[in-house]
Amino acid sequence: MSGKHESAHGHVSGRAIYTDEVKLPEGALRLHPVQAPHAHARIVSIDSRAAAAMAGVEMVLTAADIPGENDTGPILHDEPLIPAEYVLYHGQAVAWVVAQTEAQAQNAAAAVVVEYEPLDACLGIAAARAANAYHLPVATVARGDYESALSRAPLRLRGEIMIGGQDHFYLETHTSAAFVDSEGLVQVISSTQHPTETQIIVARVLGLPAARVVCRCLRMGGGFGGKETQANAFAALVALTAKLTCKPARIKLNRQLDMQLTGKRHPFFARFEVAFDAHGVLLALDAELYADGGYSCDLSPPVLMRAMVHIDNAYFIAAVRVRGWIAKTNLPSNTAFRGFGGPQGMLIGEEIIDRVARALKLPADLVRERNFYSEPDRNQTHYGQPVVDNHLRTLWDQLKASSQYSERRAAIGLHNQGSGQRKRGIAITPVKFGISFNKTEYNQAGALVLIYTDGSVQLNHGGTEMGQGLHSKMIVVAARVLGIDAKRIQIMTTATDKVPNTSATAASSGSDLNGQAIKAACETLLARLREPAAMLLEGAPEDVVFAADHVHLRHAPAARIGFTAVVKAAYSARISLAATGYYRTPGLHWDATLGQGHPFYYFAFGAAVSEVEVCGYTGMFELRRVDLLHDVGQSLLADIDRGQIEGGFVQGLGWLTCEELVTSAQGRLLTDAPSTYKIPTVCEVPEDFRVAFFERTEASSTQTIFSSKGVGEPPLMLGLSVREALRDAIAQFGHASEVALASPATPEAIIDAIERVRLK
Numbered sequence: 001m002s003g004k005h006e007s008a009h010g011h012v013s014g015r016a017i018y019t020d021e022v023k024l025p026e027g028a029l030r031l032h033p034v035q036a037p038h039a040h041a042r043i044v045s046i047d048s049r050a051a052a053a054m055a056g057v058e059m060v061l062t063a064a065d066i067p068g069e070n071d072t073g074p075i076l077h078d079e080p081l082i083p084a085e086y087v088l089y090h091g092q093a094v095a096w097v098v099a100q101t102e103a104q105a106q107n108a109a110a111a112v113v114v115e116y117e118p119l120d121a122c123l124g125i126a127a128a129r130a131a132n133a134y135h136l137p138v139a140t141v142a143r144g145d146y147e148s149a150l151s152r153a154p155l156r157l158r159g160e161i162m163i164g165g166q167d168h169f170y171l172e173t174h175t176s177a178a179f180v181d182s183e184g185l186v187q188v189i190s191s192t193q194h195p196t197e198t199q200i201i202v203a204r205v206l207g208l209p210a211a212r213v214v215c216r217c218l219r220m221g222g223g224f225g226g227k228e229t230q231a232n233a234f235a236a237l238v239a240l241t242a243k244l245t246c247k248p249a250r251i252k253l254n255r256q257l258d259m260q261l262t263g264k265r266h267p268f269f270a271r272f273e274v275a276f277d278a279h280g281v282l283l284a285l286d287a288e289l290y291a292d293g294g295y296s297c298d299l300s301p302p303v304l305m306r307a308m309v310h311i312d313n314a315y316f317i318a319a320v321r322v323r324g325w326i327a328k329t330n331l332p333s334n335t336a337f338r339g340f341g342g343p344q345g346m347l348i349g350e351e352i353i354d355r356v357a358r359a360l361k362l363p364a365d366l367v368r369e370r371n372f373y374s375e376p377d378r379n380q381t382h383y384g385q386p387v388v389d390n391h392l393r394t395l396w397d398q399l400k401a402s403s404q405y406s407e408r409r410a411a412i413g414l415h416n417q418g419s420g421q422r423k424r425g426i427a428i429t430p431v432k433f434g435i436s437f438n439k440t441e442y443n444q445a446g447a448l449v450l451i452y453t454d455g456s457v458q459l460n461h462g463g464t465e466m467g468q469g470l471h472s473k474m475i476v477v478a479a480r481v482l483g484i485d486a487k488r489i490q491i492m493t494t495a496t497d498k499v500p501n502t503s504a505t506a507a508s509s510g511s512d513l514n515g516q517a518i519k520a521a522c523e524t525l526l527a528r529l530r531e532p533a534a535m536l537l538e539g540a541p542e543d544v545v546f547a548a549d550h551v552h553l554r555h556a557p558a559a560r561i562g563f564t565a566v567v568k569a570a571y572s573a574r575i576s577l578a579a580t581g582y583y584r585t586p587g588l589h590w591d592a593t594l595g596q597g598h599p600f601y602y603f604a605f606g607a608a609v610s611e612v613e614v615c616g617y618t619g620m621f622e623l624r625r626v627d628l629l630h631d632v633g634q635s636l637l638a639d640i641d642r643g644q645i646e647g648g649f650v651q652g653l654g655w656l657t658c659e660e661l662v663t664s665a666q667g668r669l670l671t672d673a674p675s676t677y678k679i680p681t682v683c684e685v686p687e688d689f690r691v692a693f694f695e696r697t698e699a700s701s702t703q704t705i706f707s708s709k710g711v712g713e714p715p716l717m718l719g720l721s722v723r724e725a726l727r728d729a730i731a732q733f734g735h736a737s738e739v740a741l742a743s744p745a746t747p748e749a750i751i752d753a754i755e756r757v758r759l760k
């Protein structure tokens with residue numbers, strides 16, 4: 001299918017409305033935080049008298065103002081909305097000033113006097129390991145006798161790696177607005193990926209039943225996982241303000257506050273021991289993963305688990321033990337970020353492959369191929385799910401051919417012989433990514449479809465739009481099932497009073513889940529419309545066909561009538577024109593304690609070839625060419641999917657090469673603005689960028705919506721090819737059997753790696 005993003009015109013003309021631009025009943029109050037200057041401290045006292053007397057100030061919110069539970073934790077209840085006793089990270093808000101303007105709130109925040117008793121802070125994974133400070137007991141996923149496999153194996157190596165975090169850097173920072181309506185209901189408009197959870201947490205904080213809170217989200221200017229849970233606190237703050245003052249309130253964090261107050265991609269530290277044979281075939285793996293959870297648990301357990309079940313990437317390892325810990329640190333609470341731990345797990349897996357290949361002096365691509373999951377006896381993951389519909393080898397071979405991998409490898413070898421300080425490298429890496437929420441209960445969705453008597457349609461579903469094109473795809477689904485023109489369909493703001501009890505739009509399953517729910521609702525409507533259509537067409541209901549915005553009998557396509565005529569007839573015959581739809585993904589089960597089950601409905605596959613040229617003086621590199629081949633199934637909207645593949649890759653590239661979070665010795669984030677935190681821009685996009693969809697011939701064994709596949713996250717991990725290409729180039733500066741490269745591979749890290757290779 002071709003077509004454009006449903007808001008494309010709005011995006012480029014500026015007419016698309018975001019949360020902060022939604023009109024509220026009257027002028028809204030603004031909030032600004034009073035931030036703690038310590039990463040860990042006891043709050044001795046807060047004196048807000050002077051601030052409260054300042055111009056425009058309505059009130060100063062503290063923990064004492066919360067009528068319900070002072071907690072916004074999505075899994076554990078360990079996340080105070082406003083801390084009463086302890087500051088747990090640098091910059092944490094201990095109070096919020098509410099004023100008529102943002103400037104007034106900010107001025108008054110500086111006048112709030114807070115007395116602290118500073119405490120020792122735990123900053124980072126190393127400190128947490130030393131102090132044994134973890135949020136939860138160790139999690140384990142294991143299969144086979146890794147111990148004896150490791151001790152018997154002739155070839156073994158050990159390693160460790162530290163992986164940096166990543167700021168979401170959505171263009172629209174955290175934003176929420178709230179007012180109390182004439183019925184006393186709390187109406188929340190939030191830039192949230194999870195309106196239902198936002199509703200529940202607002203209700204929790206206000207001490208109200210969920211039925212008295214409505215949460216809406218039309219669209220986000222990006223979420224990337226950063227608004228899966230972390231929007232809840234800001235929504236709760238404006239809802240609390242609206243409830244206490246009886247005036248509308250809104251909050252929009254500036255970039256610096258957004259970066260200081262909210263969690264990021266989890267930094268990880270990993271230690272591993274791997275056994276392999278002389279061909280590079282992996283025999284056993286024992287790995288320890290430490291994720292920096294920050295001060296509260298948030299979504300860290302499922303993020304860690306996804307890392308643990310993606311450490312294999314596309315490779316079969318017979319005997320495995322992976323253990324994982326969530327470090328409890330005095331940092332903002334790290335959270336979901338595109339890939340949800342998968343990228344960190346897969347980076348470790350690729351790190352292991354490269355070290356094995358180098359130790360054996362074998363080409364890394366060959367070692368990758370030798371370890372691929374394959375039928376019949378090397379297809380079972382270490383968590384018990386078989387890898388079926390595995391097209392990776394075909395895809396891989398196609399990409400190798402289309403990118404002329406072997407020829408370019410040879411040419412690069414020649415180039416490097418004659419080049420002093422500019423070395424080139426190339427790498428091909430695979431992606432296998434499980435699609436579905438690990439937590440089985442999240443894999444459900446609902447929809448509400450309303451047909452009006454003029455033949456126009458309102459489409460409500462539980463998913464949120466964050467730029468990924470979900471709304472556009474959902475219009476495609478409804479139009480296809482109803483056989484009508486997409487122009488008839490109006491997509492509605494996602495709202496908890498239209499479709500209740502929804503899941504977060506996440507895990508790349510937004511269109512899989514909501515698409516099926518919409519299909520179910522539309523099929524219900526079609527079944528009802530058949531009767532009146534058959535009457536009009538003078539045929540049998542089962543022969544009625546809805547297509548091309550018209551309705552006809554199977555054997556008489558020419559004698560067609562308009563869709564509107566059928567709708568009108570249905571209304572006259574007193575047939576309901578509204579229907580809900582519901583879907584739950586079949587066949588899933590997962591035991592989080594055992595780390596075993598069948599958590600994913602299917603796997604997404606892709607592969608990438610990247611070529612770089614590295615400068616031995618500066619550590620700067622040029623991304624010369626990138627070829628991506630990705631399996632989107634039957635694309636629902638080709639241009640959107642292409643955008644997801646390109647954007648995902650570039651976001652992965654940023655995480656792996658230029659985005660570096662630096663924290664001071666006191667725990668203050670030093671890189672809290674675009675001036676110090678470098679995200680990739682159009683300048684970093686490869687000059688020669690070739691993106692293709694994998695064309696499948698065989699049918700799939702899973703019934704996805706119109707045979708499409710989730711595409712939101714998997715392409716991010718195609719970026720790993722850049723890291724491996726860099727390593728390939730760095731190796732050319734010496735003769736090392738190991739290339740230790742920090743992540744992110746900034747120019748400093750690259751120079752450092754080159755120096756170490758030169759010394760060997």
Ligand code: MTE
Binds near residue numbers: 337711713
């Ligand atoms: N694309 C854009 N433009 N903006 C985003 O915020 N989020 C990503 C991905 N692509 C995101 C995006 C993440 S983290 C996920 S989980 C998926 O989109 C969610 O949407 P989907 O399930 O509809 O693919």
Ligand code: MOS
Binds near residue numbers: 225339505506713
């Ligand atoms: Mo995406 S990290 O699952 O919101």
